[in-house]
Amino acid sequence: MQGLDASVPVGVGDERTYQVEPLKVALLGCGVVGTEVARLLTSQAEELTARVGAPLELTGIAVRRLGRDRGDLGVDPALLTTDADALVARADVVVEVIGGIEPARALILRAMEHGAGVVTANKALLAEDGPTLFEAAAKHGVDLYYEASVAGAIPLLRPLRESMAGDRVTRVLGIVNGTTNYVLDKMDSTGAGFAEAVEQAQALGYAEADPTADVEGFDAAAKAAILASLAFHTRVSAADVHREGITEVSAADVRAAQQQGCVVKLLAICERVTGADGGDAVSVRVHPAMLPLTHPLAGVREAYNAVYVEAEAAGQLMFYGPGAGGRPTASAVLGDVVAVARHRVTGGRGPGESAYADLPLLPMRDVRTRYHVRLDVADRPGVLAQVAGVFAKHGVSIETVQQRQDDAGRAVLVVVTHTAPDAALSATVDELGELDIVDSVAGVLRVEGGDDR
Template identity: 60%
Template structure:
């Protein structure tokens, strides 16, 4: 067999839902993959925690020693789909240092340690691919890294967690409370037994860190991402959103901003926000994901599809596997990490957007003017005010013009100390309008 046709050896680490789908596709579409790569793929082994479990594969392929498997001389590409950090991090760094190409779907690892993985890849000029780490089957990282390499990305906004999008979509369409829709998400298999990573925004924050790092050529980790979850969202907020012809989505937002001292920085944040019904993300319902990229030359681009699940995620893994294997056959390398801009990460205080503030107030003369004065005192301009009556008094809903987060926070703090304000019911940001 000529060198051009020498099989590309693959080590699969993890055989859960995604790993099983990757293996199935490799087996059923081997000839197609070989034609695209220029050589056949050969599975060298599968690392699993329990080798005694029947997994429907040749038991001789199974091992509980992932290090020995990934460092074998006949392994060219390591595909990691087991997740976690403690085992995966040293394993993949070791594989890269040994000259293996790595394909991973491990968003938690990448959101914290892309720098160490990239340095290991650079040391041996090896490939590091991770399309499946963000938005499942949706190809967004590849276009950001390659197709838009000559453009200037200004903003990336996305719905990148299917569990929370399902919950919020159900709350919007049925009027049900958060707890009811979370229970339904669990029953249908959209929510994990412990949904904290999803509903409190940790999953989306990891993905936001990856998106921001690539889009703005600067290292951003999950710890840099401002994060709020959806557990405090109420049916009343959806009702108020409908009055404004909006809905509520958990958004991952990454953009370049100007800090108070005039310097440029990267903002990466995750929180539930109002978005107008005319915005393309407003119609993304159920467990689907979508990412909107705004760039100087390309304008607005939208990527939409299934953001989770075994088969969709396996699709992204397989795309990376084909690319990495082709590079092994042809003698090339994918673009490495690009952090040349090294922009600092902005705090939430540097964010400028609009705000929807709902408060319960005493129903008496002069309250509205007092509230309006407090907004003015802190440099926050009011766009709209709506007042409704209740048994407890009155509810004021204030929609602001664009304002800095620090100014809005100071305003809310001052309002909460006013005798005429019974309670600040909610504060939610308005995103998705033309900047």
């Protein structure tokens, strides 16, 4: 924009001079991410012009109300407006970083009607009502990009929907919520309990005052829905995702995982599985699980995110990076802005929704999982036989059993199963709890990251 000689070719892949007419970028929302998007649009104007093939002009920033102190945005305060409707109607590219369902959805749809390409970081909206957005994008022939909606700055959606377009994804395991990973990592490294670790996370800004959306797995479930939709070319909404949070994970669970050579992680799991009719189906779920230390995801510490992908031809891949934060998220948003803006200059469009496979969702009860079960038991002969009998009755095969004493000298039985339908495992645990010789079911966690499906 500034200081670029319009007559000089800038090498975006062909030899003509770049377009001088700027593309109008409208920014909806000016929170942590919006502020950074505005800053990058301005501070990297020259590089962005070269990469897009035309200057990008930040034409306005829609905010709920004017007059709030917004620090040094590095942009003209006159750009701020409360009239988002008017703003989107005159933009070439609309960047939505408001979050939530409304008014984000209405503004995105309005922008598309006016022919603007849209970049959004809105995982909640995509996971709740993605099809409405995708259909509008298709109808109006505009781009809809949303790299920042999952795992912040990690380039993940583009690889999934483009680089792996010639392959068949079989499994996605993601650590996609930084707050819960921070909490579980602290529990692992310090031995803290859940409540204490959450307090630490809150004190350091890694957790909200009300951490429900994170610790109950809602945030991860929205991201799991987006990942599964892309990986399996099938519409999956947040409501389709089986969801369990980490509030029940105890310090004892974490210690038990360590004794097993494992670490506890909240995983977003998307799997291509065999359905009831023998054809392909999809399982999408979010729950805490034990993961062997040898698994690439086990080393993901603090608030980092990582997504592990298995595909038939590509094999095992992993993508790792910061999952949140204003600047990382803004980086992902701007990558999308460049893609959408380039399409305005050179023609063409990015891939739209791909839901042709339309695979059925396998209910959680039918999904094959592995359980790690810790039982406080009576210290007398015959206990193992009784316990093993309950597993056998439900058709659950046991992989390992350890009998040992806990710190208080009580007898503990630790059972790790082979895979079995989740409902059978769950019923086994219920029945174990009713045995006279079982004082209590001290802990139950699924085990992931193995190969035995």
